[in-house]
Every structure is written in structure tokens, then in C-alpha cells.
Amino acid sequence: MLELLKLIAKLISDNESFISGIIGLAAIFGGTFGFLKRKAMTRQYHTSVIFQKPTMGSKLIGRKRISRIFYQKLKDRHIVWISGMGGIGKSHIAEFxxxxxxxxxxxxxKWRSDYKMTLTSSPNVEIAGAVSSMEDKFRIVYGELLRISKRTLLIFDGADQFGIDDISFFDQLATxxxxxxxITTRLQGIENSSLLMPVERREGCRLFSYYYGEKCSEYIGDSLVQLSGRHSLTIKLLACYAKTNHLTPEELLAKLEADRNSPVSALDSVVKIENGGEYEKPIDCITRLLRLSFSNGVREHIIAILSLFPDMEWDSDSILSICEGVTIKDVYRLYDESWLNSHDRKIFKIHPVIGEVVRNLMPLSREERRNLTRKLIEWVKYPQESFSTKSSHYSAMYVELFLTFQRDNPIIENGLLYYYLGRLENDWGNAKEAQRFLEHAQIIAEAQEKSDEAYILQVMIMSEQSEAFWFMGEDYFDKAxxxxxxxxxxxxxCPxxxxxxxxxxxxxxYxxxxxxDKNLNTAERYISEIYSKIDTQPVAxxxxxxxxxxxxxxxxxxxxxxxxxxNQFAKCIQYCREYxxxxxxxxAKALSSMGRVYITLYxxxxxxxxxxxxxxxxxExxxxxxxxxxxxxxxxxxxxxxxxTTLQKAGKIxxxxxxxLKALDIRLKDPDKMEYLASSYLNLGxxxxxxxxxxxxxxxxxxxEALxxxxKIGTGFESEIERCKERLERRRHL
Known part of the structure; x- marks a missing residue:
């Protein structure tokens, strides 16, 4: 990411290299800007910039940095283009x-939904003439714009929809x-106004050659375009896939033809998409998924791409080539932090359930949604069976993605899924994030009719919320x-x-x-009430x-x-080993607790x-x-x-x-747990x-530090306080 920012800084500081250099930068971003590039290369006094980063709602990562870049270019050039797909934050950047x-x-x-352009003017800018007469390419106010004498910013939001065919219109304004x-616009690609629209066969062939880097024969190009369903984003994927995997267009076509004509295809080695025990045609899935993901933002796009190839390990270059609008940082956020530091830069494989989730984000029936959600619940419920918790942490984002498509349909299964996501966050120590999921679950549970299922879910949520409060530190113990x-x-x-x-x-x-002491005795009494019922049939x-x-x-x-x-810890250990x-x-908790007992007995x-x-x-x-x-x-x-503590007893100081020190590093990240932090300071002392x-x-x-x-804690640690004071006093006298 640092190298990428250095490149951006270099390009911006060097006006002459910016236009040509931005072409290379766009390749890193995975962006396309054929239309704007062509215009920028012929018009040397305005700049074409590609910005393709997800907004995550109204919050745009790096908005201040990006806005400074654009503002600097405005001072030098007077015109800045912000190009990219819909919903990625072009308007947010401009307004910022x-x-x-x-x-x-x-x-x-701004272009309105009724296809009439409107002008919003601030009180400090005077515009003569009737604003309502601007549909015909600003002819009435055009002269007024040229006569403005105050430093003024013009934002043409969605200029590709204004019907302005001649870019010289903006050049004349800049005089x-x-x-x-x-200017914000969706114009991108080779003579193609939208990557979501089907393309003509000739245009598709040009698009494939553009991304592949070499021209392919007309016959091969036509065949690939036909197989792709004439969707430009699918064509782009195929071209990038062929390029990064060193396939000729002929070899790519052969694989696709074999897959189309055979249930056990030549592509099975690289593209396995399970659907009810059978394999869907990769082209169908690519088209459907990419069309969906492109309209819903970059993160979904990454998921869609990677889910198509669950058994492949992707290196960073391949991902950056294929994923539209993805920077290194975006990919980095989705995966284990060790990825960027590893030599081979391999990314963990996507779980099959996630592939199914992404493939089924298209409209489903109520029963289909229920069935899919139940599958997710079973997967999230016991992630250790198929994942380490590290991987589950990142995969949970994919499950959350699925839920974003279901919020208008608060079925009880969605509430359960939110609950289990909250429980996972608690297990990972992310109490505040857990509360967020649990609040969603609570809203859904309370919205349901008074069924046994909804009642039980409310109980589960309350119990998990108490655990989240507990993890948030001593100030929240009473709430827990x-x-x-x-x-x-x-x-x-409950039944x-x-x-x-x-x-x-x-x-x-708790x-x-x-x-x-009083609470300890109450706790023992509570456990004693239920102990015999469980101890006689632990498996149940x-x-x-x-x-x-x-x-x-x-x-x-x-x-x-x-x-x-x-004896209690031994029972837990025996149960785990037996089953x-x-x-x-x-x-692991039982083993660790048993270790504490052994230390005390020693x-x-x-x-x-x-x-x-x-x-x-x-x-262990x-x-x-x-x-x-x-x-x-x-x-x-x-x-x-x-x-x-055990090593200390063994004399291995x-x-x-x-x-x-490792324990202290962890506990410093959670300072609310003061007792644990103090015990580490005391032990180090x-x-x-x-x-x-x-x-x-x-x-x-x-x-x-321990003292x-x-x-601050107060009662219950008198002996520790005395030890700290006594040794500090001796150290002071020295």
C-alpha cells in the first residue's frame, strides 16, 4: 500500500507524467477509462482520474486524502474527472x-430521476435567467457561467447522462x-458507457483484446464473446484470467467449450462450483454473479470472484487484475494480516458454504431463504469443525453480506444467524462488535409473533449480551x-x-x-442445583x-x-478426549485451568x-x-x-x-480488564x-504500574498492594 501511495504522489507531483502515468495506475486499481483516457491524451490541460473504492454507505475510506489530491489538481488544471461504477462514492467525493x-x-x-437536469445554487453565487430552462445543454445559463467573477466550483454529477457529446463544452467553461x-461519470471501457450493459460482438472482441493485452483472431474473439453472454464484465474476467494463467485465447476457448459440452469439464481443475451435487456452467455463474456484485459494490465483487474458484489459491496480482475497483488495501482488509508479509502471498481458500451464499444472492423464495439461512447457521455455529477461528473471523464478513440482502425480510432464521455471529465475535473478544450483531438479532426476535422459537431466541440473545458486557470490563460487570x-x-x-x-x-x-465471598457461595449454590442433572448424562x-x-x-x-x-477440570478433559x-x-480452557491447579498443588x-x-x-x-x-x-x-508463572516455579526466569511480556502485550489492548493487567505487571515485577x-x-x-x-480496584488485593509497596520502598532506598 505504501508503494502505491508513493506512486500516486509521484504522478501528482509531475504534471507531465500524470496523464501517461495514470494509465499504469489504473491498471493497479483494475479500473478502465478508455473514453476518458482518449480524451485526456488529446486534451493536455485537463486530467482524467479513476477512483474506484467502496463507500460502505456514506463512509468513504480515505476521503480526505483523495479530496486533497483532486483539489490540488483543480488548482493546476481547473478540471478533474472522477470516473467509476455506480455507487462507489463519486458524488460523495465531489460534494466533500x-x-x-x-x-x-x-x-x-445533478441528473434527476425524471430525466430533467436541475441546478442547485448556493446563496453566495448569483445566476441570472431561469434555471428551469436548462435541459437543452445549459444554453440559457451557459453565458452566465462564463461571466462568473467569483471563485466558484461547478460539479457536473453524472455527466454521462446529461447528453453532452462534445467534451469541448467543459473545455470552453474552463476558459x-x-x-x-x-465531473463525475460512469463512462469507462472501450467505447462502452457501462460495464453492466451487453456489448456488440465487435466491441466485445475489442474489450477482450484490451484486457488480454494482445489481439486475438476474430473467430476466437467472437466465440468468447458469445460464450460470455456479451456481458463486458464477464469478458474482462475471462481476459484477465487467461492472461494471469498464461493461456492463449485458443486454450481458453477450448476449456470453456469442453466445460459447456461435458458434465465433467476441463475447467473442473480450476473452477469448481457446486450446486446440488452438480456443476453449473462457469460462464452462467460468472455472468450472474458479476452483474450482481458490480451493482452492489466492490466487496461483494471480490467475494463473487473468489467464490467462483474455491479450490484455487490466488496471488495478489491475479486478484488485482480481475477485481474491478479493488486496491491492495481492500484485499488486505479481507484476509489474514500475515498475507502481505508472506513470501508466496497465498490467500486462504473460500469455504464452500460462502460460495453458495454468494451464488444465491439473487432473489429467492421465502422457503429458499430459510433453507440457505439454516445452512449458514449450522456452519457459523461450530466454525472450528471446518475452519480455524482466524479464518472464520474473515468469513463472518461474507455471512454478514448475505444478511444485508435479507434485512427487509426479518425471518427468525436471520435473527439466529445474527445471534451466532454475535457469539463468534464474543469468542474472538470483540465485545462491541458482538453487541452490534446481537442488537440486530433482538430487533428481529421481538418483531416475530410469540412463538416458542422467538422466545428462545430472545433468551439466547440476552445471555450472549451479558457475556459481551462482561468482556467490556469491570465497569460493565453489574450490567452483565x-x-x-x-x-x-x-x-x-422455556420448553x-x-x-x-x-x-x-x-x-x-460472573x-x-x-x-x-458472598457471590462465590451463591455461584456454587447455583451450579449445585443443576450439577447432578448434567453429570449423569453429559453427552446429552x-x-x-x-x-x-x-x-x-x-x-x-x-x-x-x-x-x-x-476433579472438575479432569472431567472436562476426559469428556473432550473420549468424544x-x-x-x-x-x-484448551480446561487444560489451562488444570495447569493453575497443578501450580498451586506444587x-x-x-x-x-x-x-x-x-x-x-x-x-498443550x-x-x-x-x-x-x-x-x-x-x-x-x-x-x-x-x-x-509455571516457568517461574521451574526456575526458567x-x-x-x-x-x-506476551501476556502483557495482549492485556494492554484490553485495559478494561484491570485485574488481569495488574497481575501481569505484578508477575513481571x-x-x-x-x-x-x-x-x-x-x-x-x-x-x-501494578500498584x-x-x-484503583480497591478491596480484595491487600497482599498484592503490600508486596508492591514493600519492594518499591526498598528500591527507593537503594
Whole structure:
């Protein structure tokens, strides 16, 4: 991205190279501007700029930077063209420049839906004559525009629809040096006003040759255009695909013909599109998907393209060649951050379900929507079965895309899908993002009739919202407990007792985390009420069983009932191993918690067997969490902290410091969890104290940070506060 920005800066600073250089820049953006390029090359005093970046509603990434670029060109050239597909933010950019740099000295010409052009004038600009008489190419006000004596910006929004055939019209306006002109247009391609419209065969052949980089024979070109359905965007895809995969037009045609005539095609090796067990013709899918994605923005376009080739690994150049209006940053945002730093720059494969989602974004019946949503629910519900959580994080955006097409149809399944997306965000530690999804789910659930399904969904949402509050830090603990109490009360009327059990377990955990003796006893009582029901048939309750064993173990551990806590963690570990659930976050939590128990038992008995068992448990937990979670997930921070404590007991101080620093890095990103942050500072203080005693500067730093936080928290950490004060005092005397 830095190199791209450098290139832009160079081009803009060098007026002479800008026109020719922008052609190369457009290739990077994947944009096309045949019409504008041709005009710009012949008219040396105005500039053609391609801007193709998604708006994401009204929020345009980089709008200020882009507007500065355009404004600078206005000062030098007086005319700037902003070209690109519909809905990408051309008008937003133009209006932003008007408000930012020209304030009220701007005139906006806009094409209305009734096919009459209107003029919006600001109070500071006087225009004589009747504005309503402007349909005939501005003839009445044309003279008035030329006579404007104040510094004024003219915006021709959607100029391709004004019926202006001769570009000299704008050149003549620019002779008035007080006028600065911005023109937005969809004109792009080789003599083609819209990439959404079918093209003539000759024009299609020219388009293919343009993107392929070489002229192909008339027969081959005609055949490719015919196979593409004469859709220019499909023609572009085929040309870029052939070029990046080093295929001649003849070889490409042979593959497409084989695919069209055979159920098991030559293209199966590169294009596998599953649809009910059979393969659709790639051309049909390409045309349908690209037409849809092009009309709905760039992100959908990327998804459509990549979903067509789920078994291929795409390098960056291929993606940038094929995806219309995509910059390196856009691609970067959608994938694992390690992608840009890797040597081979490979992108993970798209999950088959996502391909099906994108292919089915066209209008569906109510029942079809329900069936597809149910599939998505099952996939999102247990992502670890097919994905690591890292990949699931990015794939969730695709599921959200599907939901954007369903918002006007609030079926209960959409509410469930929002709920599971919220739950995934909670699992990844993104509490605020989780709340956003859960609010959508709540709106849908409350809009439904009073069915058992809607009632249960409301309970699930309330419980997940309480978890999100909990993740948001101590200031929200009371809200989390209050919300879970309401969920527990509401769930008592559910036909399925599982929801009551789940809510009870969660409430017990939140109460125990307050570290108040009264709450600990209440938490133990809640778990005891449901324990026998689950313990006798854990398989019937699935993940709820694992949660109960872990949370009950944590409560017992805080009550200093270490042997009983050890038994609970052991039950969870045994259950996961027996039913082959070892690549599971609950299994990792149980191992990490068991490590804490072993450390405590070692401190009591000095039996090194406990120390070795602790190291083994925590190491296994870390490996599982690293494969499932983002590298800065709070749960990894807990395991790093426990592992550091274990290494400290084993006398491996340097290594212990390394892992505690990793834990600290994670916890600094979530400062609301003050207790965890303080424990890392305190542990680092102890480690440096052990390593170098009073002479270590780090000792003072980390004890000081820990003391600040413990004093802020208040009760419950008296011994830690005294330790920090005592050692800081000794360091001060030194």
C-alpha cells in the first residue's frame, strides 16, 4: 500500500507524467477509462482520474486524502474527472471537496430521476435567467457561467447522462479561470458507457483484446464473446484470467467449450462450483454473479470472484487484475494480516458454504431463504469443525453480506444467524462488535409473533449480551450480571431446560469473577442445583457439560478447594478426549485451568510431578488456542500468564519473562480488564526481582504500574498492594 501511495504522489507531483502515468495506475486499481483516457491524451490541460473504492454507505475510506489530491489538481488544471461504477462514492467525493474547500461557492448540476437536469445554487453565487430552462445543454445559463467573477466550483454529477457529446463544452467553461470543474461519470471501457450493459460482438472482441493485452483472431474473439453472454464484465474476467494463467485465447476457448459440452469439464481443475451435487456452467455463474456484485459494490465483487474458484489459491496480482475497483488495501482488509508479509502471498481458500451464499444472492423464495439461512447457521455455529477461528473471523464478513440482502425480510432464521455471529465475535473478544450483531438479532426476535422459537431466541440473545458486557470490563460487570439474571428468569419458562441450565452456569461464572465471598457461595449454590442433572448424562448436553465442569472448577479453585476443582477440570478433559473434541476452545480452557491447579498443588507440596504436569497442560492449551484464536485474544493472554508463572516455579526466569511480556502485550489492548493487567505487571515485577533484585530498573516500573491498578480496584488485593509497596520502598532506598 505504501508503494502505491508513493506512486500516486509521484504522478501528482509531475504534471507531465500524470496523464501517461495514470494509465499504469489504473491498471493497479483494475479500473478502465478508455473514453476518458482518449480524451485526456488529446486534451493536455485537463486530467482524467479513476477512483474506484467502496463507500460502505456514506463512509468513504480515505476521503480526505483523495479530496486533497483532486483539489490540488483543480488548482493546476481547473478540471478533474472522477470516473467509476455506480455507487462507489463519486458524488460523495465531489460534494466533500465542495464543502471542504469551496464552502458555499459551489454549483451542483445533478441528473434527476425524471430525466430533467436541475441546478442547485448556493446563496453566495448569483445566476441570472431561469434555471428551469436548462435541459437543452445549459444554453440559457451557459453565458452566465462564463461571466462568473467569483471563485466558484461547478460539479457536473453524472455527466454521462446529461447528453453532452462534445467534451469541448467543459473545455470552453474552463476558459473562465474563476471556474473549477469536477465531473463525475460512469463512462469507462472501450467505447462502452457501462460495464453492466451487453456489448456488440465487435466491441466485445475489442474489450477482450484490451484486457488480454494482445489481439486475438476474430473467430476466437467472437466465440468468447458469445460464450460470455456479451456481458463486458464477464469478458474482462475471462481476459484477465487467461492472461494471469498464461493461456492463449485458443486454450481458453477450448476449456470453456469442453466445460459447456461435458458434465465433467476441463475447467473442473480450476473452477469448481457446486450446486446440488452438480456443476453449473462457469460462464452462467460468472455472468450472474458479476452483474450482481458490480451493482452492489466492490466487496461483494471480490467475494463473487473468489467464490467462483474455491479450490484455487490466488496471488495478489491475479486478484488485482480481475477485481474491478479493488486496491491492495481492500484485499488486505479481507484476509489474514500475515498475507502481505508472506513470501508466496497465498490467500486462504473460500469455504464452500460462502460460495453458495454468494451464488444465491439473487432473489429467492421465502422457503429458499430459510433453507440457505439454516445452512449458514449450522456452519457459523461450530466454525472450528471446518475452519480455524482466524479464518472464520474473515468469513463472518461474507455471512454478514448475505444478511444485508435479507434485512427487509426479518425471518427468525436471520435473527439466529445474527445471534451466532454475535457469539463468534464474543469468542474472538470483540465485545462491541458482538453487541452490534446481537442488537440486530433482538430487533428481529421481538418483531416475530410469540412463538416458542422467538422466545428462545430472545433468551439466547440476552445471555450472549451479558457475556459481551462482561468482556467490556469491570465497569460493565453489574450490567452483565443483571442481564444474565433476566435471561435466567426468562429461560425458566422455556420448553427446553438447556437454556435455563446454560444461563445458570453463566450467571454463576460472573458472580464468581467478582471475588466476593458472598457471590462465590451463591455461584456454587447455583451450579449445585443443576450439577447432578448434567453429570449423569453429559453427552446429552454437549458443550454445556464442558462449560459446567470448567466454571464449577473455577469456583471451587477460588474457594481454595483445589482437589475438587482438579476433579472438575479432569472431567472436562476426559469428556473432550473420549468424544474427540480436543481441537476445541473449551478443552484448551480446561487444560489451562488444570495447569493453575497443578501450580498451586506444587506450591503446597513441592512435588515436582505437579510442576511437570502443569507445564505439559499449559503448553498443550497454548498450542490449541494459537491454532483457533487470533494472536491477541484475551484467552491466549491468560494461558501465557499461567505458563509464565509455571516457568517461574521451574526456575526458567528468562523464558518466564518472555511469555509474561506476551501476556502483557495482549492485556494492554484490553485495559478494561484491570485485574488481569495488574497481575501481569505484578508477575513481571516479581520475575525481574528474582532475576536481578533491587538493581533491576524494570522492577520499579512494573511494581509501580501494578500498584496503581490495585489501588484503583480497591478491596480484595491487600497482599498484592503490600508486596508492591514493600519492594518499591526498598528500591527507593537503594
Amino acid at each position: 471537496i465542495a464543502f471542504r474547500y469551496f464552502k458555499k461557492s459551489a454549483l451542483l448540476f 473562465n479561470r474563476k471556474l473549477f470543474i469536477i 450480571i443483571e442481564r444474565e439474571m433476566k435471561a435466567r428468569e426468562k429461560s425458566s419458562n 427446553d431446560i438447556k437454556y435455563y441450565i446454560y444461563s445458570t452456569i453463566q450467571l454463576a461464572l 458472580l464468581s469473577e467478582t471475588n466476593i 448436553y454437549g458443550r454445556i457439560s464442558m462449560m459446567m465442569y470448567i466454571h464449577y472448577g473455577i469456583i471451587l479453585f477460588k474457594q481454595k478447594k483445589y482437589d475438587l476443582a482438579k 474427540q473434541l480436543c481441537n476445541n476452545i473449551d478443552y 506450591e503446597q507440596s513441592q512435588d515436582k510431578q505437579y510442576l511437570q504436569a502443569a507445564l505439559k497442560s499449559v503448553e 492449551a497454548i498450542e490449541i488456542k494459537k491454532s483457533l484464536l487470533n494472536e491477541d485474544h484475551p484467552s491466549l493472554g491468560v494461558s501465557y500468564h499461567v505458563y509464565s 528468562r523464558r518466564a519473562i518472555k511469555y509474561e 516479581d520475575l525481574y526481582w528474582e532475576k536481578g533484585g533491587l538493581r533491576m530498573k524494570n522492577t520499579q516500573q512494573y511494581y509501580g 496503581k491498578i490495585y489501588l
